[in-house]
Amino acid sequence: MQVRNDILFHSLHADGLLMLANCWDAGSARIAQAAGARALATSSAAVAWSHGFADGSTLPRALLMASVEGILRASALPLTVDAEDGYSDDPAQAAALAGELIDAGVVGINIEDGAGTPALLADKIGAIRALADARGVKLFINARTDVYLRGVEPGARVEETIRRAALYQEAGASGLFVPAMVAEDDIAAVIKATRLPLNVMVRDGVPPLARLLQLGVRRLSAGSAISEATFGCIDALTRQFLDSGTVNQAGFPRMGYGALNSLMG
Template sequence: MTTTAQDFHALHAPGQLLILANVWDPGSAVLAQQGGARALATSSAALAWSLGHADGGVLPRQDLLDAIARIQQVNHLPLSVDIEEGYSQDPGMVLSLVQALIELGVVGINLEDGHQPPELLEAKLRALRQALPRSRLFINARIDTYLSGRLPAEALEDDARARMQRYEAAGADGLFLPGLSDLAVARRLADATPLPLNLMSWPGLPGAEALRQAGVRRLSAGAALFKSCYGALLQDMELLHRQGELLDRAQALDYARTNAWMSAARKT
């Protein structure tokens, strides 16, 4: 099945909450689809870690493209890719990367301001939007001030609102505020823009229905699922090396069922 950016846009309609269980490889993509996903999104940290790289803009471009190509071999849903800051400060280089992702069937991206001034993300957004209409790409502009700790708490909301307005004017299709867990603030910021507001699952954040009623239209898991999976894996490995034993995990996947899922998902 071919998916389009229009399909992905439709999942962000007012009154809806799109929940994304972020994936990092073909296996996690298959499981997300079996678990009820309506779309897929990568986590930059999880994908980098799965390839043996640190997070933080150091993943080689070709490694990213190769990883996405492998995911697309088993993916039947709209896919959005987290490209951090675009792996370049040059808007033209960011555009080149995004065009290569679109050739792989990607319909959305996350692009963040990180530790850079908002003017740089604005320039990247304008370059992307000039070349790629909304019908071809959903651009989720990520605002990192709630995660970075660079601003005093009392300045965060006003700064977020200013960045939201800037990125909306530059062509963003969605606005992502990871680290925000105050529902009242989320409601005010959602009311301040016509664009979908995206939050990251976070301690203290209320459940899906409360978020939907507050106007939040997208919820991401970030790297949390990878950390949970690999935390259990590390625990099992330590026990195996220490005692030669493995835990009998009730939630462990069944071999035959998992094999059938992978076989059915593989595109020819």
Template sequence: MNFRQLHLGPGLLKIANVWDAGSAVLVQGLGVPALATTSAGLAWALGYADGNQMPIDEHAAAIRRIARVARVPLSADSEAGYSDDPAVVADNILRLAEAGAAGINLEDGSGAPVLLCRKIEAIKAAAARAGVDVFVNARCDVWLKRLAAGREAEETLQRARQYAAAGADGLFAAGVTAVADIQALVAGQPLPLNVMARPALPGLAELQRLGVRRISAGSAIAEAAWGRAQRAAAGFLAEGACDALFDGAAPYPEINGALNAANAPQG
């Protein structure tokens, strides 16, 4: 099943976001139907802060490394496309597609919705000329950026309809958690709805009942890995080879075996 079809059901598409080839192999080994990157985790792994800081050359190279071991469709979080010029954004997205991305996330941030519309239109036109199918998941940051206090759902719906008209394939309402807001977003606009893991978000069964099509971990797994590594390193520096250093660690043969399998010829 291709990446676009995975948004049409049945079931809820669960995206445990990855940030490099190793994390992709780990998540893929759990039997997922698709992979997607976290821009934050990928930026951190390359030594950059999140927030449109990555050079497109490095981002495309990272996607190519992940695609090399991917056995399922891969989507790339392209932040805001690394430019305000729609033509440059379209070129950047085609580079990610050429590297192996079947889909992208593209965010509006604090910018005007019309700018994201122009970027989506440019991407779709460039992809059509190149004969490439790219699933564009329009990320609306109204909740994350606190852009419309008390009327977040209304503002997101207005933007979603504009993004759909521009050619977006999905709506990522990052930060929404309330059941009433989720219901409004499912009912009030035509795109499959993607939500992001948050402590107050309803459980998977409830999200599926509400009509959500996709849930993403965002940067949460990368943050958890950072925290675990930080604690392990701090414990080692304080106490040496203490029991805590090995607590919960995956065995070396398991990790190495998974990477050997991922690099084996496909027959």
């Protein structure tokens, strides 16, 4: 009997390290799947940039949903979506967005405290959990806290992260995402203090994979890094073409027309 994707996605956090090479459209999702990804995740920044919008809840919801639907058309892997702040300060509206994503076939979301208060994110998580439970979906709610990204006093970061983790777990979160936390001691302290699977993000200073496993990290996200590299290649090659009339991909890996056409077919 086939395991439901929502249950499968939860199980991928139970042991080992889930690697999420964040995608932004159907094509990047197919590449991730072909490369061996066990699940898919979007990056809010990458999705926004692919549509010509800045990151930060500026992307129209219709375009977010179009990207999600494209990814789900291209791949049957479990998909978690970066919902930023839920696109609203109203927990009911954040839950309504989660409902749209659930209806589309999404099995996980990231939702962040960002510039808002921890209490507000807890309210959003509670509303989303209630909606998902009512629909019989075991939605993986990955609570992202921006304690490190927002520059909280260094000496208080671990304590504040642990405090928020407890609040978000009580509200119904399934996991904890702490981008920009890279120090081993900080990672170990947070893991010891919470039962939520810990998600960290690729960043200079992040311990190597073997060490992350030893520490007990359960999820590693690429974030916007792959998209940044992709757009960097586009920028460099576009400028080269406009300057010289040539496209010399030396230094940039190239899949080739045939390989790409076969993959997308």
